[in-house]
Amino acid sequence: MKKSLFFIFTCLSFLSVKFTFAQAKKTAQTPKTIIIENADYSDVDQVNAPDALLLTGNVKINHDGVVLTCNKAYFFQKENYLKAFGNVQLVQGDTLFLNSKYAEYSGNAKKAFATGDAVLTSPDATLRTDTINFDRNVQEAFYNTKGTIVNKDNTLVSKSGRYYAEQKKFQFLTEVVITNPKYVIKSNHLDYYSNSGHTYLLGPSTITSKENYIYTEKGFYDTKKNLAHFLRKSYIKYDDRRIEGDSLFYNRNTEFASATRNVKITDSINKGIVKGHYAELFKLKDSMFVTKRAVAINLVENDSVYIHGQKLMVTGKEGERILRAYKNVRFFKIDMSGKCDSIHSDSKIALTKLIGNPIIWNGESQITGDIMHLIGDKTTRKIDSLKVLNNTFLISKDTLGTGYNQVKGLNLFGKFRDGKLHYVDIIKNTEVIYYSRNDQNELVGIDKSVSSKINLILEDNKIETLTLFNNVDGDMFPEDELPENARKLRGMVWRGDERIKSKDDIFTAEENEMNEKLIQQGKEEEEKGKNVPMKVRKETLDYDKKKPAVKPAITPKKK
DSSP states (O other), X not given: OXXXXXXXXHHHHHHHHHHHHHHHHHHHHSOOOOEEEEOSEEEEOTTTSTTOEEEEEEEEEEETTEEEEEEEEEEETTTTEEEEEEEEEEEETTTEEEEEEEEEEETTTTEEEEEEEEEEEOSSOEEEEEEEEEETTTTEEEEOSOEEEEETTXXXXXXXXXXXXXXTEEEEOSOEEEEETTEEEEESXXXXXXXXXXXXXXXXXXXXXXXXXXXXXXXXXXXXXXXXXXXXXXXXXXXXXEEEEEEEEEEXXXXXXXXXXXXXXXXXXXXXXXXXXXXXXXXXXXXXXXEEEEEEEEEETTEEEEEEEEEEEEESSTTSOEEEEEEEEXXXXXXXXXXXXXXXXXXXXXXXXXXXXXXXXXXXXXEEOSEEEEXXXXXXXXXXXXXXXXXXXXXXXXXXXXXXXXEEEEEEEEEEETTEEEEEEEEEEEEEEEEEEOTTOOEEEEEXXXXXXXXXXXXXXXXXXXXXXXXXXEEEEOGGGSOXXXXXXXXXXXXXXXXXXXXXXXXXXXXXHHHHHHHHHHHHHHHHTTTOOXXXXXXXXXXXXXXXXXXXXXXXXXX
């Protein structure tokens, strides 16, 4: 019997506890009633507002942390609903104020509707539009009429938008324009955090200023610090240059930009392009630095010259620019290619210096020396002449045989015609071994001589005539009378296997492998991140943790 009573008591206790929790849950879900705190007059108007309490004069109501004031209101007690007229102001805490000429508020749904010169004010920004809807449940306000948002130096105008109160974020999915004293941002998808001034862009967006024009389809811009990071089809265009890459960093304060992967810098005035996988551009210093399979491409005489080095630097203003290429430099042009340790090219004096073990291949001819200078015409920008100083050696294969035509001397001076080396003088202590052939290309003999000067006339990069001057000493030998070991001048080294025959040969196998890897990586990231906004940065989310939210100095006045 005792056990039965104990069992019954336990069941009743359990049911009592269950009922208590259910009742508490039901109570929690029950909407709170709108409380009237003040009204100068109250009345009932069954004609104009059936079942409503008419409140007039200094109306003040309170509902679950929200205070609403107005000149006149209709309070529908059964629906827990309010219609407010004249100088309406809804205040949530001390951070959000919603002013309008007319408003409706549902205590059950915890939603507000404000229209007629509606103004939403937070500590960081003010939104002005015709109609605003505010959902307290999710702390979001939205509008579908033209709105203007003022946030310190920034003014945002859009056709529609949404405000997330807890995140202090405005989101725009239709035409939005941010106007700042320094620039204008335009986009169709923009997230703007009013406390930090951080802006996130998705889809075709532009940033226009006096200094440059920026295009991006995915980007971040800190409007307070003027720092930016752009992804996806982004570029920065200056008056004379355009820089693009898979990832762009930009500092407007210092006019510094850097680009990573698939970098391309276009010089619109000089018709030049610099490519690589990492670049830095200092606009105020008129300089840029490019590395990781860096190559400079310049248009000369309707032909492109490709210059590659582990590092490329371009400095100086328009007309005074200097190109420097460092470490294992290689260059290619249809009629000419070469290698050296470094290159220094000055556009002002039209002089390009090949420094450190230089070698040039002009057609089938190989030219070496201690110092090489390529000199251009300042007016036409065409290659005009070539200067080789100390230990000059010019070598080319005999057209039909296995021998080598060789000219050796101290210095070389050459002139170009139509982009090709045409006239060459080699002076001082000159030596020559030349395979002489007749019009039928039959070998006449092998000329081995010394002189003070040698002149060469080249046609289509081939030796047409060879003339020796002053103190000529030598002879023409029949092929069988000149032994093999006498057919090479001292110091002769043929490097034909190193010759650069195409623009692709200027890169090493390792550089090409890295290039393919980075390009593939870029394609994968492009596809993966297509139409996906940039991840919100930690400094955006944590902004108010380091810097507490600013409270309004003066509470906005009612209209």
